[in-house]
Amino acid sequence: MDFVDPKDPVEVQNDKLSRIVESLIRRVEQASAPSELAYAQFERAAYLEAQMLQQTRALERTLDQLSESKEKLGVANVAARAARAHLSEAIEAIAEGFALFGPDDRLILANSRFCVNLKDVTPHIRPGLAFRRYLQLVSESEFLDLGHRRSPEDWMNWRLALHDSNTASFNVTLMGDRYFQTSSQRTATGGTVIMHSDVTDLIRVERQERDALMDRQAMLLQATLDHLDQGVCIFGEDGGAVGQNRRLVELLHLPPQLSGKKLSAEVMQEHMGRTMTFPHGFGADDLGDWMRNAATQPPIAFEVRQGGRIFLKVFGRHIPSWGVVMSFTDVTAERLANNALRDLNEGLERRVEERTKALGEALRDAERATASKSRFVAAASHDLMQPLSSAKLFISSIADTSEDEQILNVIGKAETSLAHLEQIIEALMDISKLDADKVVMDRRPIPLENIFGILRDQFTPQAVAKGLGLTVVPSSLLVESDPGYLRRILENLISNAVRYTDRGRIVVGVRRQGNSARIEVRDTGRGMTEDEKRVIFEEFRKLDPGSGPAQGLGLGLAIVERACASLDHPLSVTSVPGEGSCFSVSVPILDAYWGSDRGMIAESPVLAEPNCDGIIVLLVENDRQLRRALSLHIEGWGGLVVPAESAEDAVELMNEAGIVPDALLLDYHLGEGPTGLDVYHRIAGQHGPCACRIVTADRSRNLRRYCTDHGLEILNKPIDRAQLLDFLNEVSAAKRLMEAG
Missing domain, CATH: 3.40.50.2300 (Response regulator)
Structure with missing residues (x-):
């Protein structure tokens, strides 16, 4: 067990041990107990003396360490005092004002240049000064120029808002046209460093340069304004005169007492109200209201009349930080020209209205005539079909019962003539329907080869009879059109090619162009001039007028053109005189081939054997x-x-x-x-x-x-x-x- 508390100081422990030893020695000397007890007490006393010796040595070591630490602390204090002195000297040597506020926003140190231009603030710059108190002193300083629209409270609140940011830099204006720049920077420990730099000379130099530049710009602006053909005047935010050009004096016809000086907004308004006529619903007072509130108003534009025949166009706009700019443009010549043009237009409109009325009546007459013609042609064609059918049937009956070669020859010629007559009547009926726009096209998928096969069989004998070659190139394309009219179109084109080709060949083929099939009929015939190409699609127009009715009436191409227009199939023709022609029709292509069982066009039927007994x-x-x-x-x-x-x-x-x-x-x-x-x-x-x-x-x-x-x-x-x-x-x-x- 321990007789001393290790937590006690060494001196206290030693004192306790000394007293214990002395007490034990006395007891040994005075005791009459057996030797064994005396020996035990002696051992205890020896043990206590050893502990005391150990503690004494520990105390000596501690005292040595304390002495060494005290010596080092003294050296450190000397170094710290030297460093602080050096820092103070360095801060004082800075050309700008310097201050350091701690994380608690209290001043730690500052040099003598800090707030040197605020002499009523300088006495209060001491360590421990609160940042808010510092700002209050500055905002209330008699050397601070707050301007006309700022109170100390406004300035202080503005400065406190900047303090919340890590960095800030701004200029402070002082009385007597002096300035200093304030820069603040947050430190890593949460403190704030503030620097004051005197920038008075710099700002004054910049101002001089700016004033010189503005003077040059003002001269350049004045020269530019004087060069303009418009009258221009500029008013400040308060309505005072800023500038104007010479053209303004000329346009406004200013009197001598006003022409030699710049006009204010009020004088301008008064002069315009006295000498000019404003548009209806807008006057000089309205102009004055606009100029006084131009900053919140949209641009303004209007025209005024000066005297009897002078018109000025006025435009005004507010320009921030400048004021109001107004321009005056002489539009007299334009207005007089517009008036003359308006009179001319009114005259032309009357004439156009009269002509339109006359043309409308002529158009209605033409439409009535066309309708009458179409009805007449349709009725006549229909009425002709009756006797034509009778004639064909009677002639067929004679042919069936006669065996005389001469009579059969005459019957053959009669049948040929009736076939030509039937073609003519059908052409007339087609023309009348297409002109009357009564044709409803039966658009459906058509395999081109079905039509090509029929045309090949139909025209090959005619071409061979004239010694011509006819080639109809096979095609597997599926197109969309009216099968009857598409066949009629190609029949007319091939028929014309055979008729007007004396030697060579005719080729019918297809070229694929995107989503369209371009069906071409090419021949090596006589060709056409440009004048002939312009008239070939007219009714009853034939390039060979000497040919008889058996060669057609000149309706084929007229039908082709009208049918293509109704089907929306583009039609084109190219031709070179003496070399031949090429007629082409573009037809929409369908995506897939539908098979030969759709869109079929049957060939002319062959007469079967009669088997009608008893019906x-x-x-x-x-x-x-x-x-x-x-x-x-x-x-x-x-x-x-x-x-x-x-x-x-x-x-x-x-x-x-x-x-x-x-x-x-x-x-x-x-x-x-x-x-x-x-x-x-x-x-x-x-x-x-x-x-x-x-x-x-x-x-x-x-x-x-x-x-x-x-x-x-x-x-x-x-x-x-x-x-x-x-x-x-x-x-x-x-x-x-x-x-x-």
Whole structure:
């Protein structure tokens, strides 16, 4: 066990041990106990003496270390005092004012130049000064120039806001045109270093240079203003005169007492209000209000009249930190010209209105004439189809019953003439429909090769007869167009190429151009001049006027142009006289080939063998000649014909005879009464559906759609014998099949 507390100082421990030793010695000397006890006490006393000796040595070492530390501390204090003295000397040697505030925003040290220009603040610059108190002293200093719009509180709040940032630099204006720059920087420990630099000389030099520059700029600005053809004046923010040019004096016709000095905004307003006429709703007072509040107003522009015939355009704008700039432009010549132009325009408008009215009447007359012509051509063509059908059928009947070569030769020529006549009538009908814009195009996918094959077979004999080569290049493209009109377009182009080519060859082919197929018809014929190219698409225009009607009436290219326009197929022609021509039509290409079973155009049918024995045909036709011709043909093929002129006659005959026909041939147009469709519906209503063909020269889309919707087919005039015979053969075959079953 320990007899002393190790936590006690060494002196206290030694004193305790000394007393314990002395006490033990006395006890040994005075004790009468046995020797063993005395020996134990002696050992304890020896142990205590050893501890005391050890503690004494430890105390000596501690005292030595303390003495050494005290010596080092003295050296350090000397070095610190020397360093502080050196720092003070260095800070004092700085040319700028210097101050260091601690993290607690209290002044630690500052040199004598800090706030030297604020003599009423300098006595308070001592260590321990609070930063806010420092700012308060500066803001209230009589040497600080706060300007006209700033209070000490405003300045102090502004400076405190800057103190929140790590760095700040700004200029402070003092009384007596003196300035110093303040720079503050936050230290790593959170303190703040502030430097004051006297920049009075620098700012004064800059001001002198700026004033000199502004003087030069003012001279340059004045020279520029005097060079302008506009009158210009500049007012300050307070409305005072800043500058103006000589042109302003001339335009405003200033009196002598005003022409020699710069105008203020008030004088300008008063002069303009006295000498000028302002626009309606805006006057001199309004101008004055705008100039006084220009900083918050948009730019202004208006015109004034000075005297009787002088017009000035005025424009004003506020320019920040400058004031108001106003310009005056003489627009008298422009206004007089505008007035003269307006009078001229009014006169022209009256003339144009009169001409437009006259042209409108002429256009209406032309439209009426065109409509009348189209109706006449359509009606005449339709009426011509009746006797044409009769003539064709009568001639065909004669050909079927005659074996005389001379008569057959004459019949062949007559059939050729009738075929040309039919082509002419169809061309006239096409022209009338296209002119009247009544054609509804049946756009659908068409394999070009289907058309090319027909054209190749159709025109090869004609080309060979003239000794020409005809090449129709095969094509696998699928295009979108109206199959009938596309074929008609190419037929006319190839027909013209054969007609006007005396030697060489004709090539029909396709060039793919993007999404279009460019179908070209090239020949090595006579070619055309530019004048001829401009007129070839006119009606009844032929480049070879000496050719007869058998060579056409000059309607083919007119039909081509109108059909291409209706189909939106671009048409172009190139030609060189003596070398040949090239007509091209561009048709849209479809993305995929649809197969040969779509868009097919059937070739002209071949006359089949008659097989119509015993069928009963109800024929309703109001044209007597055509009715007779059809009857002869049907009877010649073995059929029985029940002819009727009108719907009433047909129904009456059926009721009287008590028969049900096997086939119906019904003319669509039966005069003023019911149509062939009405006849069909009455018969079908009584006896049920019956095989029927509607005979008509009407090729309109509406009639075809109506017939399709009701399961009827059309037999166009002039009637094709092969189509008629095919129909009757089908009816006869169906009748025999039913009888056999």
